[in-house]
Amino acid sequence: MTPEPFRRRSLVFLGLAVAGAGFTMAVQQGLNVNFLVAEIGVTPFQQGLLEAIRESCGVTALLVLALLAGLAEPLVAAAMLLLLAAGLSAYSLVHHYVWVVLLSLVWSQGLHVWMPLPSSMTLALAEPGRAGHRLGQMAAAGSVGFALGLAAAFVLTATGVGMRPTYVVAGAAAVLGAAACLGIYRRVKTPGPRLVFRRRYGRYYALSLLEGWRKQIFICFAPFLLVQMYETSVERMLLLFGVIQVIAYVASPRVGRLIDRIGERRVLVFYYSTIILVFIGYAAIPNVYVLYALFVADSALFVLAMALTTFVGRIAPRSEHTQTLSMGVAMNHVAAVAMPFVGGVLWKYLGYQWTFMVGALAAVLSIVVSLGVPRHAPPSAAVPDADRL
Numbered sequence: 001m002t003p004e005p006f007r008r009r010s011l012v013f014l015g016l017a018v019a020g021a022g023f024t025m026a027v028q029q030g031l032n033v034n035f036l037v038a039e040i041g042v043t044p045f046q047q048g049l050l051e052a053i054r055e056s057c058g059v060t061a062l063l064v065l066a067l068l069a070g071l072a073e074p075l076v077a078a079a080m081l082l083l084l085a086a087g088l089s090a091y092s093l094v095h096h097y098v099w100v101v102l103l104s105l106v107w108s109q110g111l112h113v114w115m116p117l118p119s120s121m122t123l124a125l126a127e128p129g130r131a132g133h134r135l136g137q138m139a140a141a142g143s144v145g146f147a148l149g150l151a152a153a154f155v156l157t158a159t160g161v162g163m164r165p166t167y168v169v170a171g172a173a174a175v176l177g178a179a180a181c182l183g184i185y186r187r188v189k190t191p192g193p194r195l196v197f198r199r200r201y202g203r204y205y206a207l208s209l210l211e212g213w214r215k216q217i218f219i220c221f222a223p224f225l226l227v228q229m230y231e232t233s234v235e236r237m238l239l240l241f242g243v244i245q246v247i248a249y250v251a252s253p254r255v256g257r258l259i260d261r262i263g264e265r266r267v268l269v270f271y272y273s274t275i276i277l278v279f280i281g282y283a284a285i286p287n288v289y290v291l292y293a294l295f296v297a298d299s300a301l302f303v304l305a306m307a308l309t310t311f312v313g314r315i316a317p318r319s320e321h322t323q324t325l326s327m328g329v330a331m332n333h334v335a336a337v338a339m340p341f342v343g344g345v346l347w348k349y350l351g352y353q354w355t356f357m358v359g360a361l362a363a364v365l366s367i368v369v370s371l372g373v374p375r376h377a378p379p380s381a382a383v384p385d386a387d388r389l
Contacts, residue, residue, distance in 0.1 A: 006185040009126050011134065014195075014303070018118050018138050019145030020177020021081060025111070026149025028088060030241050031163050031167065034234040039163065040097055044224060044352075048344020050097075051220040054104040054307035054381035058212075058333020061112035065326045073124075074184035077117045081178035083110030089171030092164040112333070116325035119309045121184065123321050129260070131313045133308055136256020143249035147242060149173065154238040161250035172258045201324055203372055204311055207268070208328035210366040211305060212335035214275060217296050217359035220340045222282065223350060226295065240295055247300040255303050256310075264307040264314075268370035272363045272378040279360035283353040311373065335362075 036042040042050065087107025096102055103355050118138055126134035149170065156166045226232040259267055278301070281294045309325065316324045343355040 007125055007127075007220045009183065010185040011122075011137075014118060014121055014125070015080070015138060015141035015182070016023060016180035017077065017177040018142045018150075020173050020175075020180060021084070021111075021114065021118075022145030023149035023152070023173035024084060024088060024170045024177070026146040026241065026245070027153050028107075028164055029219070029223075030150055030153050030233075030238045031157075031166060031226045031234060033087075035091070035163050036100070037224075037227055038234075039095070040100055042097060044228070044347045045344045046097060048220060048226055048340040048342075048347070050101055050104065051216065051340035052337050052344075053101055054108045055212075055216070055333050055336035057105060057108040057112045058115075058336055059111065059330050061115070061333075062326050062330040064109070064113050065116070065323075069093065069105060069323075072186045073117050073121050074181045074186060076205045076211075076238060077121070077184075078178040078181035079109040080114040080117070081174045081181065083107065084114065085171040085174035085178070086110075088174070089168050091167040092272070108157060112329065116329050119325055120321050121299050123309075123313050124318065125185070129214075132256040132258075132260035132306070132310050133253065134256070135309055136253035139252035139303060140254070141308060142248050143245045143252060145173070147245040147249065148262035150238050150242045150245060153244070154235060157238070193271055198320075198324075201312075201315065201327070202307065203369060204324070204328055204371050205331045207308055207311075208331040209335050211308065212332035213339045213362040214272075214359055214366070215332070216336050216339040217279065217282075217332060217343070217356060217362075218302075221343050221347070221352070221355050225282065226288070226291060229352070230291070232288075243296050244299040247296070248303050251300065252303050252306070255306060259307050259310050263373075263375045264311045265370060265373040265375055267304055267307040268373060269367055271301060272309070272366040272370060274301055275363040275366075276360050281361065282356040283360075318360050326352055 026249070036047065036050075065076075084107045087103050087105075087110065090103050090106075094103060119135065122134050122138050123131055152169060153166050156169065157163060223237065227237065254377065256266070275298070278294050278298045282291065285291065285294070290329075308328065312321060312324050312328070343358070346352075346354040
């Protein structure tokens, strides 16, 4: 257990690191499609292929974390943010699709190893019974960083600085996030065993797989729809992402407390039910302003996926949090690798509507799986080791 004097300080530094990473990813998400279309000239199929290649890092992240098991998580997190900074900053120099793909593998590997670490460290640092609340605070910190990143990107692009120098600023924010990781209590470590795959976590794995499918619809194809088909400017995309972050900042702590109070099942069923309507709207509604509203709602709903992390906190012992979350990230990215490629092919040969309807199908399956989530998971300590596969 983390000594009390170190708990609050570590949570503050972790929040700063999460905010730094949020700043960096705000620039990446906010500029990504406009940069690829305007500077590199990618097609929908190339966009899908790029995302499929990049998301393969989510699978290899599990192997990287397995190799790093036993090291202090704050140090691992700092190293991964430096890798993120290096790869994304180098976007300022590229002019060819192949180089974009190669650099995407660099920063994406850093990002995907980083991804489960804030949640794992938060669960380790949280007081008993307040995991959802602390996770909500971290999500809010990420939203603040994301909002600041969007504001900086908007100012830099609107004043003529351009997208390429803005990527350097994004890399600098990741470096600051890495420095903040050094202030976190060092005994928060990735504990053994190196790899964990249990039958009792099967529902979490299935939901993570389906969440990866749903996520890529938003990350890869929803912005592409707005930019390529409706010629949405980079400034307007940044404004949309700004609205999303204001909503996420306000909602994240409240959603965390809601999950603590009513449990994961109700939150997840509501989440995926709403996503079905959003995806059908993408496919069926040609009005760009309605699509803007759907885009904002789509992204803002991501905060509800926090229930997947608290579900792990309920069903897994502390010694398996990082490995279980990492396995969830890997499952998420198995779908995240397949979906961009499948979606790009569907868009090219059948039309963009089919890409989004396949996403609606994934949301339907997610509801079915979520209905089996127990309202109150049994104590993880009561789970026998014989359940290990």
